Amino acid sequence: MIHSWFMEKTAVSNNMPNSGSHIDELAPLRRDMLKFARLQLRDDAAAEDAVQEALAAALSGQRQFNNRAQIKTWVFAILKNKIIDIIRERVRSPGTVIAVDEIPEDAYDDLFNEKGYWQEDARPSSWGNPESSFSSRQFWQVFEICLTRLPENTARVFMMREMLGFETEEICKELAISSTNCWVVLHRARMGLRLCLDERWFNSENRNAEL
């Protein structure tokens, strides 16, 4: 029974009796959760707390699961909520100012000519069938590097939108920025992420070596 598998594994993390091997099976899930939380929060201690709390909440649930993928989806849903709580708390603490112009307005001007059309060498070329990269561990490493290279608040707004499932209006409200600023930040984040993936994966030797 997968459900009992999960209960045993999570019990280990709460210092209940264990038989050693269980730790090995829980470790990858915990590691993935931690990686995700660190990326969102950029704070190791807060990420640790979020993961512990999410696992504890998962343990107290009485849900049935058919496979490990379902468990992962569910535990990550809990983790996302924990991360959202932490972000809300942070934003409310006095003195928090969200800078929205981390990526300057002219940062990507080089990609376009004076009339605003793509420069010849900057015009986006096809990525072929990019979804085939999803099965590559190396692709996800590059993806993470590219997210980490975005400036902190830009990354925060982008990940709130694309990974934590906020609507744009909610992001504006939570972070107290105007909706125009919000769209501008999202646009620059997408531009930056696209460029990074283009350079480091889709037009790089790495990908050709692996696929």
Next chain:
Amino acid sequence: MLNCKQATALMSQCMDKKLGTLQKINLRFHLMMCSGCRNYNKQMEFLRKSCEQFPQQDS
């Protein structure tokens, strides 16, 4: 007529809100003419899909 710089901004915006009718028509027209922006648009969709997949990747 939109240029590519304006079109990329609209492609991003349309992932977050409904565009006005005129904006939609202008963008559609631009995409018909511009293969670079068509690629860009597909890549935007791919970014979204990647973010959905990110927590589910096997490690």
